[in-house]
Amino acid sequence: MLDKKQLEETDQRVAYQKQIYRKWQTGDVYAPRDLSGAEQAKWKTSRRAPQTDAFDTLGINPVNEYKNFTMLSEYVTEMGRIKHSRETGLRPKNQRKIAKAIRRAVGLGLMPSVHRHPLVLKKSTPSRFI
16 A cells, blocks of 8 residues: 555656756755746756857957958958848857957958948949949
8 A cells, every 4th residue: 555655656746857957956945936847847948058150160260360351251241340140140259250360350440431442332333334
């Protein structure tokens, strides 16, 4: 009789543990709300794998490319503003590096600060307008 009761308790314990997605360690301090369904749902979502972008794939450090105005102009708007990471698709770390490279190129006078580079503009416009 005792074995059947223990078996039911272990089954119940296993069922509860399947509902709890956060892995608790010995010595963790928690509040009662940490055991609520809403808090458990936060831990249920899997963590995203770190995303990679073109610079990671090619193994290029964007800061070292400050002399490459053709590449930098891809990350600058027509008016010379640095594009947002939503538009570039870069990781935050590489977005900061490309922004630093653009500011460095503008500071050195390699790139204009208020529009795209003239050579890049010339390539992107149809020849009938030139």
